[in-house]
Amino acid sequence: MSDLSEFSLIQHYFEQLTAKRDDVLLGIGDDCALLQCPEDEVLAVSIDTLVENVHFFSDVDPESLGHKSLAVGLSDLAAMGAKPKWFTLALTLPEVHEVWLKKFSQGLAKLANEFKVQLVGGDTTKGPLSISIQVHGFVDPEKALRRDGAQVGDLIYVTNTLGDAGAALKLAQSELVNESFDNEDKRYLTRRLECPTPRLNLGQKLIGIASAAIDISDGLVADLGHILEKSSVGSRIDLARLPLSASLLKLERAEAEHLALYSGDDYELCFTAPANHYTEIEDMFQGQCTRIGVITNDDGIVVIENDKLKSLKNKGYDHFSNS
Numbered sequence: 001m002s003d004l005s006e007f008s009l010i011q012h013y014f015e016q017l018t019a020k021r022d023d024v025l026l027g028i029g030d031d032c033a034l035l036q037c038p039e040d041e042v043l044a045v046s047i048d049t050l051v052e053n054v055h056f057f058s059d060v061d062p063e064s065l066g067h068k069s070l071a072v073g074l075s076d077l078a079a080m081g082a083k084p085k086w087f088t089l090a091l092t093l094p095e096v097h098e099v100w101l102k103k104f105s106q107g108l109a110k111l112a113n114e115f116k117v118q119l120v121g122g123d124t125t126k127g128p129l130s131i132s133i134q135v136h137g138f139v140d141p142e143k144a145l146r147r148d149g150a151q152v153g154d155l156i157y158v159t160n161t162l163g164d165a166g167a168a169l170k171l172a173q174s175e176l177v178n179e180s181f182d183n184e185d186k187r188y189l190t191r192r193l194e195c196p197t198p199r200l201n202l203g204q205k206l207i208g209i210a211s212a213a214i215d216i217s218d219g220l221v222a223d224l225g226h227i228l229e230k231s232s233v234g235s236r237i238d239l240a241r242l243p244l245s246a247s248l249l250k251l252e253r254a255e256a257e258h259l260a261l262y263s264g265d266d267y268e269l270c271f272t273a274p275a276n277h278y279t280e281i282e283d284m285f286q287g288q289c290t291r292i293g294v295i296t297n298d299d300g301i302v303v304i305e306n307d308k309l310k311s312l313k314n315k316g317y318d319h320f321s322n323s
């Protein structure tokens with residue numbers, strides 16, 4: 001079979017991948033998709049590219065990779081409080097490997113159908129393995145969760161636990177002592193790295209409550225740093241309050257805290273909210289998020305450790321940094 005017909009087969013295959021939405025007037029198969037936009041909301045758009053050996057290992061489970069390729073984009077929509085609707089996919093493959101493709105698309109379709117997002121267009125080319133997905137969602141322009149709304153006195157929260165994905169990455173790179181974890185810990189941590197959960201429901205519930213939000217892709221220090229910079233404020237973080245999983249706590253506390261502060265890929269949300277929403281947040285999110293600090297006039301991030309204050313330098317993962 002020629003490459004051309006193989007690749008058109010893939011396109012035909014992806015056409016049937018996700019459930020149909022009523023607001024897709026014309027989906028895959030024409031020059032453009034035609035999409036019905038709600039009148040009172042605006043389009044929220046984000047794109048992410050995952051490249052083999054940069055963002056994922058060659059031997060990663062293709063089903064997980066399909067999941068993660070979409071999850072990272074949906075996480076951006078969650079961080080804006082947007083409702084997800086559609087996505088487009090640009091897939092570059094070195095060869096057509098049917099088993100790989102089937103598993104990849106299964107992982108992708110499962111997550112897409114869970115949140116009722118439809119694949120509305122795509123492109124497939126031959127080359128080094130990379131996956132680009134652009135997601136589309138809608139949000140009230142007055143209420144979208146931006147990075148620039150944090151005010152002095154606002155409380156700082158994060159969802160779930162931090163540092164798990166970072167620990168899994170270090171385990172895979174043999175930078176952590178393997179004996180710290182049993183097989184169940186390793187499975188849990190690996191899943192947190194390979195199959196992040198976009199916090200879409202939480203993000204939408206934060207509309208009208210949060211003053212600023214971001215998803216943690218590059219580490220808490222780096223991503224909270226973006227909120228601080230855009231909002232022209234500082235923060236104090238209580239290290240003792242960082243939410244750490246039971247698996248991560250099998251490491252030395254200092255190492256677990258370091259991963260929670262600086263390692264990326266957790267795709268949890270970090271948000272700020274005025275203190276008068278405290279009770280509402282505790283009631284609404286019961287255990288799904290943790291208050292870790294407060295917005296201040298400090299310069300950047302100051303951490304509270306054993307009742308002492310320590311200023312942190314921004315050391316989050318930077319894709320273009322040589323250090």
Ligand SMILES: [Mg+2]
Nearest residue numbers: 076079215217
């Ligand atoms: Mg983001």
